[in-house]
Amino acid sequence: MNTNRNDPLAFGVLVLDTKGEVICATDLARDDAVQKRILERYRNEDRRRGMLALEGEPKLIATFRAGDDATMFFIQNAASKSTLFDFVANVDFAHAVFDYFLNNPYESVVVVDDQARVRYIPPVHERFFGIEHGEAIGKKVTDVIENTNLHEVVRTGKAEIGKLQEMGGVTRVVARIPLIENGKTLGALGRVMFKGPETVVELSKEVVKLRSEVEFYRKELSGLKRRTFGLDNMVGNSDAIRQLKADIAKVAPLSVPVLIIGESGTGKELAAHAIHALSKRSENPMVFVNAAALPASLVESELFGYEGGAFTGAERKGRKGKFELADQSSLFFDEIGDMPAEVQVKLLRVLQDDIFERVGGDRPRHSDFRLISATNRNFQEMIAHGEFRLDLYYRISGVTIRMPSLRERPEDIPELVQSFLVAFAERHRTPVKGVDSRVYSYLKELSWPGNVRQLLHEVEKAAIFCDGPEIALDNFRLMPQELGERPIPASPVEAGARASASGKIQDAIEEMEKSMIRDAMVKYKGNKKKVAEELGISRAYLYKKLSEEGPALT
Template sequence: MNTIEALREKLALYERIFDNINAGVLVIDARGYITHFNEPYGRFLNLDPKAQIGRHCTEVVENTRMHIVARTGKAEINHSHRINGQDMVVQRIPIKKDGKVIAVYGQVMFRDVAEVRDLAEQLSLLESKVQLFEKELFDLRATRYTFDCIIGDSDAITGLKQEAAKAAATHSSVLITGESGTGKELFAQAIHNAGPRKLHPFVKINCAAIPRDLLESELFGYDKGAFTGAGTKGKPGRFELAGKGTIFLDEIGDLPLEMQPKLLRVLEDKAFERIGGTRVIRSDFRVISATNRDLAKMMATNRFRRDLFYRLNVIPIHIPPLRERPEDILPLAKHMLKKIVKEAGRPAVKIEKTASRALVRYSWPGNARELSNVLERAMYASGSGTICTADLPFISASGRNVSGRPSEPSLKTARDAAQIAAIHKALAQTGYNKARAAKLLGIHRTLLYKKMKKYNIGLTPEQAPDET
């Protein structure tokens, strides 16, 4: 084989390689005229590749910068370029000899027109999802709790808010204790949102709600193939997601004993590995934990590690139950009722003063959570704009507080309860005028007196309705 034939075969091989590059490729000389133009680029632009040889690049490719790169000699790598109404990724690489540009290699990244179209559609879908998630995130952040959401006039709540505000200015661990329903998560969010990490995530995990065998993967995440059923791409854990923000470990007293040393190690090192992974992940998070359990008793019986307790309990905050701060009950009830009424789309609702006193006298074993439930039930039970004593679910037919345990149903009990409710409503609607109330009820005033005495329904000037 002679030299010329060998060169022809080599040139033909180069042309086949050039035309099989899975991207659009063209080459220009130093003046901007096209010397090479491959077939995939021709198909994309719907042009004859051979017919473009010798034409200036600005005549063939819209918005091209190939001739500019030929002039400046500076490469442009992974730049965006809009061609045929589509945003493409391009490379423009100057070819130099003896320090001078003799050509420019240009490449447009794509496979084929159909795939580019599919990718564009997928990108559009992803952009829409991102916009949706951004809106949801904005809505969630708009309803987050702050110290203004903590309602109460008692010295206890005022002091707690001051302690929590001081804790918010630090990066130390906070342990919030208190009975169920006292508002531990509300305080946790308020501390986060008042501190230097407020622009970063507040990530919550309920240690009692997640099964033991899934808790470790929820906290630390997992790599692909880490265990049967693991996702193909792996999943970040809560500590990873909370980077630079706050992780809220709710119900920390229910954390399994075997998980406690692992949690302690992460809190001390601020580093961990995903399940099935080998890469050490570092995350700058703050920890706020909460529990309704007595951790001191649990430590005494070796159900909670002392070293973990000391790591969590740097700043302790104890929220007293509602029964120990009765002066907070009515302000909290009024605040809750306004919110409940607004969400239900109803007009303003009043609380009768006798009902207000019943709320204050009740022991509230479920604390603020029970108070919210009672108010919502009473609003629907009243059927009017005033909540009376008989509308409160913890009031018996005799008008006395009960523990809340269901009693045996009877026609007499139901009849008595209905009469009590009717009398209270009539009195409230008539401004506590007994004659008008009796007329409204359709009975004689003497009978109204008898029934009020029977059901222990008092009437004094201060028992007028109290607006919320």
């Protein structure tokens, strides 16, 4: 048979004896160059069975051992860019891969042609259907496989994935896929995907379980974010803190800019997070800017971002600035009162026009962000001295929220202390410490210039120095001259012990009495009615003892 060797369907057979001598060669195999290359591979690699791919004029070759006397090579032209050629050329054990896919019961395929006639059925399927090897070849697939739909896939050219098919009284999950080339359906193949629908049911249950877990953790994360930065974390039940929470709840859903003012340590950042968490923008993270730490030389690149290559050291792809990052979210400017004058001008421009450009760019950009600012500075004084622009002040202070100092809400101190101790115990995995009742009275009398932040630090230090289960007064190592507070009062027992040094019981009793009256006066802030009720004495007796000691007790 003479074949055009350039024909993509050209074919040839080469037969070698046990010594590697040519017994027979037809068509493509008669080419001396092809024979030479095959012989080199055959002798060097000792390949007796498998698949080969020859470079140059690409050829695909299948080799078989014909008994003990000869080896046969089936040669066919191949496209050098074909996936099959690349696979055979790069995988020396390509034949083993094909064997696996053709013989594995859950990977092997039934192949039909464009007339839905069986062209290949794996041995495992032949055994399953009870037919002899090769008996099904050429028959209509509907005559061989019960409940098949491969003939419809051939007709429509549409795949069917994950379909149930009952065969031999067993239900399987199958896939039916058309084989299409140049818009023409060449045939189709069918493959078992799962042993049975119960496998799919189990898989579906596992997917549902995983989805449920993901949704649970998503809700937990969302709840954690709100608990961490929401109103619940603003500890206290005083009138001042209740009013603050009410104000935040009213302003949070609106898109107006908010200015948070208050002394250092009062929790302005916490209030900003609460406003964001209760707003419609809470799904996106709030963007933080420390205005005091923003260097003038980097303000444009930090706020506006920059295009790639805008300046030496710039990232190749460019970078988004704070304004872009805060789009559809909140932009929190902390310490805005310390913002340099040149930065104030740049911020004012963006707030007026809602437009900015990246450094090195020429395309106007828009960002829809909600501005939240915070400061501990006095704006009236700053504006009067020309340190802050009046027009910018009006832009940032759509609504002003004032954070109360700790001095204004001393009744919240016990609850704050408890929350600090619980957090401290969780962080360090230690038992939660109790608190001596006299500690609260003492802490309420302090001025707390550092507010809640200072209270937090002092409580944590006391917890560290406390060796027992309960924090006492002597665990607080505050410096009176720094806070302007009274010295830590002695307990009644300690006072009596000191007085007993005189050796007289009456002196010890009087000293203990004075100490108890002093503590009660501190606890009830000089309310003599409550002090008398607390100590179980008449108000007349209380007035008598107070007059005897003068300012020492009052």
